[in-house]
Amino acid sequence: MRIPKKEELIKLQAQYKTDRKIGEVLGAPAYLVAYWRRKKKILKYALPKYSFERIKELWEIHGDDLKAGRELSISKAAFYKWRRKYNLLEKPRVLKLAQLELSLPEMSKRFIRDKGMTIAQKGLSLKAGKKEIQVGEIVYVEPDLAMSHDNAGLVIRQFKEIGVSRVWNPDKIVIPLDHRAPAESEKTAEAHKSIRIFVKEQGIKNFYDIKEGICHQVVIEKGHILPGELAVGTDSHTTSYGCLGALSTGIGATEMAAVWATGKIWLRAPESIKLNLFGRLPLGVYAKDVILYIIGKLTVEGANYKSVEFYGDTVENMSVSERFTLANLSMEMGGKFAIIPFDKVTKKYLNNRAKRAYHPIYADQNAIYENEYEFELDKLEPQVACPHNVDNVKSIDEVKGIKIDQVLLGSCTNGRIDDLEIAARILKGKKAHPHTRMLVLPGSKSIYLEALKKGFIKTFLEANCVVLNPGCGPCLGAHQGILAKGEKCLATTNRNFKGRMGSNESEVYLASPATAAASAIKGEISDPREFLKR
Amino acid sequence: MLKEIKGRVWKLGDNIDTDLIYPGKCLPILDPQEMAKHALEGYDKDFPNKIQKGDIILGGSNFGCGSSREQAATSLKFAGISCVIAKSFSRIFFRNAINQGLALVQSREAYDLIEGGEILTVNYVSGEIITENRKIPFPPLPEIVMGILEDGGLIEHLKKSLKK
Numbered sequence: 001m002r003i004p005k006k007e008e009l010i011k012l013q014a015q016y017k018t019d020r021k022i023g024e025v026l027g028a029p030a031y032l033v034a035y036w037r038r039k040k041k042i043l044k045y046a047l048p049k050y051s052f053e054r055i056k057e058l059w060e061i062h063g064d065d066l067k068a069g070r071e072l073s074i075s076k077a078a079f080y081k082w083r084r085k086y087n088l089l090e091k092p093r094v095l096k097l098a099q100l101e102l103s104l105p106e107m108s109k110r111f112i113r114d115k116g117m118t119i120a121q122k123g124l125s126l127k128a129g130k131k132e133i134q135v136g137e138i139v140y141v142e143p144d145l146a147m148s149h150d151n152a153g154l155v156i157r158q159f160k161e162i163g164v165s166r167v168w169n170p171d172k173i174v175i176p177l178d179h180r181a182p183a184e185s186e187k188t189a190e191a192h193k194s195i196r197i198f199v200k201e202q203g204i205k206n207f208y209d210i211k212e213g214i215c216h217q218v219v220i221e222k223g224h225i226l227p228g229e230l231a232v233g234t235d236s237h238t239t240s241y242g243c244l245g246a247l248s249t250g251i252g253a254t255e256m257a258a259v260w261a262t263g264k265i266w267l268r269a270p271e272s273i274k275l276n277l278f279g280r281l282p283l284g285v286y287a288k289d290v291i292l293y294i295i296g297k298l299t300v301e302g303a304n305y306k307s308v309e310f311y312g313d314t315v316e317n318m319s320v321s322e323r324f325t326l327a328n329l330s331m332e333m334g335g336k337f338a339i340i341p342f343d344k345v346t347k348k349y350l351n352n353r354a355k356r357a358y359h360p361i362y363a364d365q366n367a368i369y370e371n372e373y374e375f376e377l378d379k380l381e382p383q384v385a386c387p388h389n390v391d392n393v394k395s396i397d398e399v400k401g402i403k404i405d406q407v408l409l410g411s412c413t414n415g416r417i418d419d420l421e422i423a424a425r426i427l428k429g430k431k432a433h434p435h436t437r438m439l440v441l442p443g444s445k446s447i448y449l450e451a452l453k454k455g456f457i458k459t460f461l462e463a464n465c466v467v468l469n470p471g472c473g474p475c476l477g478a479h480q481g482i483l484a485k486g487e488k489c490l491a492t493t494n495r496n497f498k499g500r501m502g503s504n505e506s507e508v509y510l511a512s513p514a515t516a517a518a519s520a521i522k523g524e525i526s527d528p529r530e531f532l533k534r
Numbered sequence: 535m536l537k538e539i540k541g542r543v544w545k546l547g548d549n550i551d552t553d554l555i556y557p558g559k560c561l562p563i564l565d566p567q568e569m570a571k572h573a574l575e576g577y578d579k580d581f582p583n584k585i586q587k588g589d590i591i592l593g594g595s596n597f598g599c600g601s602s603r604e605q606a607a608t609s610l611k612f613a614g615i616s617c618v619i620a621k622s623f624s625r626i627f628f629r630n631a632i633n634q635g636l637a638l639v640q641s642r643e644a645y646d647l648i649e650g651g652e653i654l655t656v657n658y659v660s661g662e663i664i665t666e667n668r669k670i671p672f673p674p675l676p677e678i679v680m681g682i683l684e685d686g687g688l689i690e691h692l693k694k695s696l697k698k
Binding site: 138157158188235257261266304334500 | 554561595596688
């Protein structure tokens with residue numbers, strides 16, 4: 001294959017616009033075209049999608065991002081972004097007719113309120129068989145998935161209390177064992193045994209014994225939840241399935257018993273907040289840093305009872321794995337749902353996984369959000385959530401140098417192949433500090449296998465890490481890696497509550513896999529960027 | 535009918551999380567009486583011994599944040615806690631408490647006006663928290679929630695509705 005000259009590439013770009021199409025002409029994959037482009041310092045778009053004139057014109061007509069954006073079918077935030085790009089910062093001086101309407105907002109606003117629905121509203125209204133649903137309305141709905149893990153033992157106990165003999169639909173129940181796997185005590189062994197007997201009795205086929213991995217990871221890997229569907233799970237981090245554009249949330253064991261018995265649950269249509277994330281993440285900064293930063297700003301109850309929707313080019317460029325991290329941790333600001341709308345990334349992920357048809361849900365253009373937030377992330381630094389709350393977030397510079405006794409890489413938050421890959425890259429040829437124990441906890445069997453194939457596991461072992469079987473154990477202080485009095489742990493998990501991983505006098509810091517690997521090498525909280533510079 | 539709850543107040547802070555209320559290491563326990571022995575153990579090791587039947591907990595904002603473990607609510611209930619008042623509750627804890635039949639009151643004002651150790655009465659009918667020298671109104675719970683609470687929890691509520 002011949003590498004095209006710069007002028008040639010510019011010409012092709014003017015004609016075909018995208019890397020993919022240029023690639024088709026040249027017979028090269030899109031990423032290769034992107035590579036050439038970067039080498040030759042050619043921008044991603046030959047011509048901006050919207051010209052200065054067009055943006056200026058709309059800005060002068062409307063003087064309002066939302067209205068102007070609507071003409072281009074883009075969000076308020078996206079229009080603002082364009083406007084800023086062209087330096088159109090001041091309000092237009094000449095008043096146009098369209099702006100005058102703004103001074104009569106009552107009628108038109110109410111009109112919009114009646115029409116627009118957020119993803120949460122739409123999803124719940126579809127499940128409830130209603131045309132529309134107001135925020136605050138309570139509906140009875142049938143979930144598409146009811147997930148439980150080891151606590152299915154307690155669910156079974158409560159289910160038997162109710163006195164119904166059969167579960168409502170065995171095909172919608174999924175039970176992976178992960179929290180204390182393999183059983184760490186006789187009590188757990190008995191619970192696991194009761195679950196194995198129960199799933200056989202009830203014909204629950206989607207039971208994954210201790211071998212398979214962490215429940216949330218298993219659920220998305222095996223295609224048990226699809227875009228637009230509704231899931232409930234007896235685990236708070238059930239919000240994770242929002243990475244596929246699903247509505248999913250955590251409930252307690254008794255409530256799950258009721259779902260098993262009746263197939264119904266009451267849910268309140270929540271308020272929604274919209275997060276617009278812009279900018280390309282710098283080297284050494286990942287989805288984990290992004291969401292920790294956001295939680296630091298919005299606080300641990302910033303999204304309590306609310307549905308969180310993610311938008312913006314940062315999110316669009318994220319893989320499903322990274323989106324998973326966002327949705328997973330959104331629970332830590334209280335989120336009921338955390339949704340990244342379905343797009344081509346989601347579609348590609350589901351290609352071989354979805355075994356039934358699915359119908360993605362999008363928010364209406366005129367959906368009403370309780371709040372909208374914008375985050376510019378192109379200068380973000382690695383973030384660390386310090387003890388004992390997830391919103392106690394600091395920049396790496398403020399905390400580096402704190403001695404660490406244990407590092408935990410993995411969990412449902414950050415135990416996927418890209419997480420292991422970046423850690424392995426940093427650890428390759430190095431060793432964990434002699435005073436620091438490093439544990440690696442892959443998210444699932446399939447991730448473990450892939451890591452094995454790619455040589456990451458070998459890298460970890462050679463770096464003196466302890467590789468655990470996929471599961472949750474240390475993250476919640478159940479077993480494997482419990483902390484003693486006064487010990488400090490840096491973990492890629494999702495909670496740093498007091499006593500979470502062991503002694504009440506131990507401390508947990510949360511950070512990205514890259515920060516974890518860098519900290520393991522130095523034996524203290526460290527900036528991963530020092531290890532990533534070429 | 536759930537009318538009046540009277541008890542002595544334990545005042546706690548903001549963000550009392552599920553690990554403070556019920557540590558992860560106790561999760562394999564299935565017997566509620568046994569769970570009660572660990573209620574708020576993470577907050578204060580001696581707490582389970584200090585609680586007397588009928589006591590009321592007064593929490594700050596985001597009470598019960600964290601895990602979906604309903605043992606947090608169950609252990610409080612079986613330890614004898616009659617009611618939890620807080621500035622705000624975390625979503626899952628709220629549902630769990632109701633489903634266990636543990637009465638909840640959300641009141642932003644109460645936290646600043648009431649001290650630990652006070653004896654107070656929660657009246658669901660009039661929607662007031664009554665202390666020695668003042669009455670603090672609180673918003674009613676949704677009907678559906680009140681129905682579950684009055685039946686003593688979701689299991690009893692379901693049994694009742696399945697009988698019909």
